[in-house]
Amino acid sequence: MSSSTAINAYQPKTRxxxxxxxxxxRVGGSGMVKEFxxxxxxxxxxxxxxxxxxxxxxxxxxxxTFLTFFFDPSMAxxxxxxxxxxLRGVEMSVAYxxxxxxxxxxxxxxxxxxxxxxxxxxxxxxxxxxxxxxFFTGAFRRPRELNWVVGTTLLIMGLAAGFTGYSLxxxxxxxxxxxxxxxxxxxxxxxxxxxxxxxxxxxxxxxxIIGRLYVLHILLIPAVILLLIGMHxxxxxxxxxxxxxxxxxxxxxxxxxxVGPVYAAKAGGFFFIVFGIVAAISAAxxxxxxxxxxPYDPSPVSAGTQPDWxxxxxxxxxxxxxxxxxxxxxxxxxxxxxxxxxxSLNVLFPALVPAGIVFTLMLAWPWIESWVTKDKRExxxxxxxxxxxxxxxxxxxxxxxxxxxxxxxxxDLIATHFxxxxxxxxxxxxxxxxxxxxxGFMIARRVALALQRKDREIALHGRETGRIVRLPxxxxxxxxxxxxxxxxYQLVSFESPQVYAPVADANGHVSRSEKLxxxxxxxxxxxxxxxxxxxxxxxxxxxxxxxxxxxQDRESIASH
Amino acid sequence: xxxxxxxxxxxxxxxxxxxxxGVDTFTNPGLPPHxxxxxxxxPRAEKRAERQxxxxxxxxxxxxxxxxxxxxxxxxNDTIEQLRLQNLALGLGTAFAMLGIGVGIVHWAKTLMPDxxxxxxxxxxTDEKDRAEAEQIVGTILDESGIKRRPLxxxxxxxxxxxxxxxxxxxxxxxxxxxxDALKHTFWDAGMRLTxxxxxxxxxxxxxxxxxxxxxxxxxxxxxxxxxxxxAKAVVLLMRLDPESLNPSEGREDWGYDGIVAYSKICTHVxxxxxxxxxxxxxxxxxxxxxxxxxxxxxxxxxxxAARPLPQLPIDVDDEGYLIARSDxxxxxxxxxxERG
Numbered sequence: 001m002s003s004s005t006a007i008n009a010y011q012p013k014t015r016x017x018x019x020x021x022x023x024x025x026r027v028g029g030s031g032m033v034k035e036f037x038x039x040x041x042x043x044x045x046x047x048x049x050x051x052x053x054x055x056x057x058x059x060x061x062x063x064x065t066f067l068t069f070f071f072d073p074s075m076a077x078x079x080x081x082x083x084x085x086x087l088r089g090v091e092m093s094v095a096y097x098x099x100x101x102x103x104x105x106x107x108x109x110x111x112x113x114x115x116x117x118x119x120x121x122x123x124x125x126x127x128x129x130x131x132x133x134x135f136f137t138g139a140f141r142r143p144r145e146l147n148w149v150v151g152t153t154l155l156i157m158g159l160a161a162g163f164t165g166y167s168l169x170x171x172x173x174x175x176x177x178x179x180x181x182x183x184x185x186x187x188x189x190x191x192x193x194x195x196x197x198x199x200x201x202x203x204x205x206x207x208x209i210i211g212r213l214y215v216l217h218i219l220l221i222p223a224v225i226l227l228l229i230g231m232h233x234x235x236x237x238x239x240x241x242x243x244x245x246x247x248x249x250x251x252x253x254x255x256x257x258x259v260g261p262v263y264a265a266k267a268g269g270f271f272f273i274v275f276g277i278v279a280a281i282s283a284a285x286x287x288x289x290x291x292x293x294x295p296y297d298p299s300p301v302s303a304g305t306q307p308d309w310x311x312x313x314x315x316x317x318x319x320x321x322x323x324x325x326x327x328x329x330x331x332x333x334x335x336x337x338x339x340x341x342x343x344s345l346n347v348l349f350p351a352l353v354p355a356g357i358v359f360t361l362m363l364a365w366p367w368i369e370s371w372v373t374k375d376k377r378e379x380x381x382x383x384x385x386x387x388x389x390x391x392x393x394x395x396x397x398x399x400x401x402x403x404x405x406x407x408x409x410x411x412d413l414i415a416t417h418f419x420x421x422x423x424x425x426x427x428x429x430x431x432x433x434x435x436x437x438x439x440g441f442m443i444a445r446r447v448a449l450a451l452q453r454k455d456r457e458i459a460l461h462g463r464e465t466g467r468i469v470r471l472p473x474x475x476x477x478x479x480x481x482x483x484x485x486x487x488x489y490q491l492v493s494f495e496s497p498q499v500y501a502p503v504a505d506a507n508g509h510v511s512r513s514e515k516l517x518x519x520x521x522x523x524x525x526x527x528x529x530x531x532x533x534x535x536x537x538x539x540x541x542x543x544x545x546x547x548x549x550x551x552q553d554r555e556s557i558a559s560h
Numbered sequence: 561x562x563x564x565x566x567x568x569x570x571x572x573x574x575x576x577x578x579x580x581x582g583v584d585t586f587t588n589p590g591l592p593p594h595x596x597x598x599x600x601x602x603p604r605a606e607k608r609a610e611r612q613x614x615x616x617x618x619x620x621x622x623x624x625x626x627x628x629x630x631x632x633x634x635x636x637n638d639t640i641e642q643l644r645l646q647n648l649a650l651g652l653g654t655a656f657a658m659l660g661i662g663v664g665i666v667h668w669a670k671t672l673m674p675d676x677x678x679x680x681x682x683x684x685x686t687d688e689k690d691r692a693e694a695e696q697i698v699g700t701i702l703d704e705s706g707i708k709r710r711p712l713x714x715x716x717x718x719x720x721x722x723x724x725x726x727x728x729x730x731x732x733x734x735x736x737x738x739x740x741d742a743l744k745h746t747f748w749d750a751g752m753r754l755t756x757x758x759x760x761x762x763x764x765x766x767x768x769x770x771x772x773x774x775x776x777x778x779x780x781x782x783x784x785x786x787x788x789x790x791x792a793k794a795v796v797l798l799m800r801l802d803p804e805s806l807n808p809s810e811g812r813e814d815w816g817y818d819g820i821v822a823y824s825k826i827c828t829h830v831x832x833x834x835x836x837x838x839x840x841x842x843x844x845x846x847x848x849x850x851x852x853x854x855x856x857x858x859x860x861x862x863x864x865x866a867a868r869p870l871p872q873l874p875i876d877v878d879d880e881g882y883l884i885a886r887s888d889x890x891x892x893x894x895x896x897x898x899e900r901g
Contacts, residue, residue, distance in 0.1 A: 040680040083638050103643075107631055110643060111650045143685055176832060179792075180848065183830025183895035193743065193897045198735040203742055203789040204831075208735075240682055248591030254680045255591065265669035272662025276655045283651020298792035299757050299775060299825065301833045303847035318830065319849045323867035331867035331896055344896035346867045347830055380682060412850060422850060423863055486592040493586065533584040 041263045042243035042256035046137070049130035051267060054229065055274040056123040063116040064218065070106050072098040073168065073214035075207040084291050092170075092295035095210045099169035099290055114282035120165060121287075122278065124158045124310040131155060135365070135395050137382035139242045141375075145366040147235040152362050154228045157221060159310055164217035166308055169288075170210050173305055175296030179204060180315070187347035205296065245381045245493050247486040252380070304413055309406075316408030317350035320430050354405060358398060365394075372520045373497050386451040387494040390524040393445035400440035404433040445527075452529035458483060459491040459532040460540040492531045499525050591677060599671045609671040613664050620660025627653030739899070744892045746778075747794040748873060753779040754798060754822065754883040762882045763798070768820050773837040774798040776822065778885070793893055795825040795833065796873050798883070801842060805856050812858070815874040820883065822873040823859050826894040827851055829866035844870065868896065 012021045024030040074094035080087050082097065083104040102109035131151055134140055140148035167174045182204045185196045201208030240254050249255050257263045293302070307315050323330055323346045330346035361368075369391065370376060385392045407414065408429045415422035462480035470476050483491070500521035502514040598605040630649030636642060707714050753762045757775040760782045768774065776796040784790050803819035815821070823844070827834050832848035842855040843862070851864030859870040871893050874886035892900055 038678075040678050043677075083636065084640075085638055104636070107636065107646070108650050110647050111654075114647070114651075176848065179832060180830045183832075186895050186897040187830075189898050191898075193739045193899055196897075197737060197739050197742075198732065201736040203786070204792055205788055206736075238685055240680075247589045248677075248679070250588060252682050254682060255677050257675075258678055262669050262673045262675070265665050265673060269662045269665030269669065272658045273666065274662075276657075276659030276662055279651050279658055280655035283648050283655060296788075297758075298788060299777070299795045299833055301835045301847055303836060305847070315849075318865060321865045323829065323851065323861050323865050329867055333901065340901040341898050342896045342900040343898070344867070346865050347895065350865070412847070426850065426864075485589045489586055489589050493588070532586075534586055535584055 037260050038258040040240075040254045040256045040258055042241050042249075042254060043263075043266075044244055046133045047241070048270065049126050049133055051270055052274055053123055053126035053130055055271045056119040056126060056278070057225065057229065058271070059119040059275055059278055060116060060123060061222070063112045063119065064222075066112045067102065067109075067116060068218055070098060070102045070109060071095070071168070071214075073211045075170065075205075075210050087291065087294070090295065093210070095168065095170040096290070096295045099171070103291065111282060114285075114287050115278055116165075117287045118281050118285075119278045120162050121309060124155070124162055127151075127155045127158050128310075131362075132395065132399070135362075136385040136392060137242070137244075138379065138388055138391065139382055140366045141379040142366075142370065143378050144235070144239055144242075147232060147239070148366055149363055150228055150232050150235070152359065154225065154232065156359065157225050157228065161217065161221045161225065162308055162310055164213045164221060166311075167213050168210060168217065169290045170296050171290040172293040172296055172300065172302070173288075173290075175205065175298075176301055176305070177307060177311075178209065179298070180318070184318075184347055184351045187344040187351070189341075189343055189348075205298070240380070242380055242382050244384070245490065247489045249381065251378070254380075304416070306410060306413070312409035313402050313405040314351065314355060316405035316411070316429075317354045318347070319411055320405065320408045320426065320433055321346055321350035322430070354401070358402065361398070372500075372517060372524055374500060374517070375497070383494065386448040386455070387496070389445045389448035389452070389527065392448045393441040396444035397437035397441040400436040401433065404429055404436050408433070449527055449529055455491045456529065456532055459488050460537060488537075492533075494531055496528050496530050497521075497525050498528065591679070594676055597671065597675065606672065609667070613668045613672070616660050616664030616667060618660070620657050620664065623653050623656025623658070623660055625653075627657065629653075743793075743894070743897060743900075745888050746893060747781055747784065747790040748778050748885045748888040750885065750887045751878070752885045753878070754796065754875065754885065755779050755781075757795060758782070764881045765817055765820060765877045765883055766881060768798065768800045768883075770800050770802060770819065771839050772800060773839070775825070792831075793826065796822045797825045797834065797837065797844065798822045798875075799837060799855065801855060805842065807856060807858070809858060812872065812874075814876075815872055815886070817875055817877055817883065820875065821855065822875045822883075822885075823853075823855075823870040824873065824889060824893040826870075827866060828861075828868040828870060828893075829864070829895060831895045834870065 010021060012018045020030060020033075072094050076094050077091055078094050078097050080090050080092055080097050080100060082088070082101050084100055087100065099113075102113055104110070134148065134151065163177075167178050182196055182200065185199065186192045188195060196204065199209065199212070200206040201212075241256075243249050243255060257266075294300075306312070321330070330344075330349070332343045332345065333340050334343055383391075385395075408426070411425045411429060412422060414420070415425050462482035465479045465481050467479045468476055469479055500518050502510045502518040504510045504514075599609045600606075627650055630646055630653055634642065634646040634649060636646060702708060754774075754776045755762050755778065757777040760777065760779070762779065763774060763776070774797070776798045777791060778794050778796075781787065781790055781794060798820065800818075800820045803816075806816060806819065806821065808815065825833050825835070827846040827848070829846065829849055829851050832846050834844045834846045834851070834853065836845040836847055837843075838845060844853040844855065844859065845851075846864070846866070849865050851866035852862050853859040853866070853870050854862045857869075858872065861867060861869060871889045871891050873889055875883055876886050878884045
């Protein structure tokens, strides 16, 4: 069929139809409307975190673009002559002076700076919480493993964007942050000194670093983030969104609201809500008052300063690592044939290892779990966290590990605010960073198992009503209200993997990896709680004196 | 129930699956019945919701007006209070403008748009027939290119492709100079006076009373060409203690002057300025990561992540009674690096 006959065949009758006809006959697009116009999206409040991340990124692009029009990343020396009296005449870099000008002499500039900084903090936070949601509900399982990897990369890029941006105003605080980075870079064996000199264009601080970070911050990193967001959302469309288990929801359907109008309205409206909240925070709460810190000078430093929250855990790890333990020194001078070289493990270890462990485990987890369970099926129904107790425990262990290091970044503030010894705070946190994750794992797993048992109770015997009834023969019982079939299905419709027995190969040999898998599987699933089955429910109802008696009594009470 | 294209649940021995009324599993009862909202049944509630949405949009308009009012009519003078007021008004204006629209739309969607949940079937991400075809196509492409049959071409291409990106790395060489021995010496030199940071005025030994501490830079640093880079290495803390409490090691007895000692201010951990002097305990504390150095033990690390003592600057007094350096530091200052040795 030629296009001219297509135009003739379709005669639009409404105004919308005429617009559609104009667009579609020139660039296409009706197919897209057909595909997405009524596409179904599941609805749940935990699905909003990813949206918050996306929207704060949009706000970052808008506010960041505004800031670039006024910011000058030069490290050339100048004397400040702007409106802020206490710094007038002070020698500083052009970058710092232009940051002050944005704050004091550009109308709305301070507001945009605050919007940019607050939404950056929120962006990383939303990323992190979104990933926790995905982890604890098992949304990373096949077919979404690669999207989990993209998401983790996005989080890392978010950290990079935050750090490069944080350093740009060239104030005392960010300059000290850069100096710490320089110290960490120099601890890298063999090439560290060279990387430091290339990064800073010579000795720290040099006159190059702000301009270089600026290019990374406004060009390279946002481009990579945009690309990754594109991939991320593309895969969401391909996979369709996951949904929580429940009545009417299966692994092969999607239950929710159509994009147009409900989902688009809710999601679109939510963008304005996020923007509004960020604006309200930026209106009322000062963030990064650079005019209080002064220009960068290598000599002074203020006590009690804190990095942006997402860098805190790495800074905390740096604080927790002891330089020496007894006579054991973590700085090694290693003799080589050409001379002695220095390996500074007291810096290198905390800078690389905790972050390395966290991100490696995060990236590998989908494959670790599917190896243990031997489960290669597609999963579109989420797990309630309690129904995967070991995974939930591992997640909590990771959160505890992270949070202890994060707390360590404020060890001095903890000491001064709670009037305890700084050294004791550090000693306790050193113990906690090792022991805390183990305790966190055990408690979280036990809590998850207990909640599963509670679910079984409710599914079998109904919910406690709190009504104590005295039976005619004197016995007291609490009346249990049976749950309806929808609620019950919610409680019983989950998978409970069993411990995997190693399988011998054709020669009757059980391979080492099979044995390992079996051991891992026992660790994961030996304490499993099985979902209630219909026969259990029947047995519970027929054989349960209190339940039946309660039901009879309810009738007798109702009749009185 | 699962997408069975990749190994069915029946073949997986480990997983108990929730069924669709299969052997001893509950049947999915389907979606719970839809409960109408107030606005679905009561026309007055519907009208009320409509008015609420319109009111929220109107609040947004007021927010925008507040922004313009603040932008044009709250002038910035030189006081920070005025700036704060403008920032607050601009921010609240924007917040109301955005929240009015956002809350309004969401309220509209939740009260007035249909809230029937719809169901859509999932489809397999791809067709397995396509996968086989794709495999075949890639096979054909590889075959026609002949890359498998001609290892000479393949291997030389791999070699060339491995080498070709190297210039892209090498071209970054001029990002900075080579370190050389830049990290091994500082601005300090024999005979150079110790001066106050930042004024640059020299310090007489008699000015330094017991218990006091001075932030010190070398004489002439403020006029130096690379002032910040030199300062980043050369800053020194000067303190006077009771000479009895100092325990200098062999060969360092004359590095101080009558209880006055000078130590590098750059932490040996990652290079923060060790700015806190605890006068009573004679400890130096780094505010960044809390490394603590004991002046009575030649700034040995007694707590925290640093592993090396702060380097000491040997000092003396010149004819006029001013403090001078006897030499540069005897070891590199600041954080450790590979070539430090």
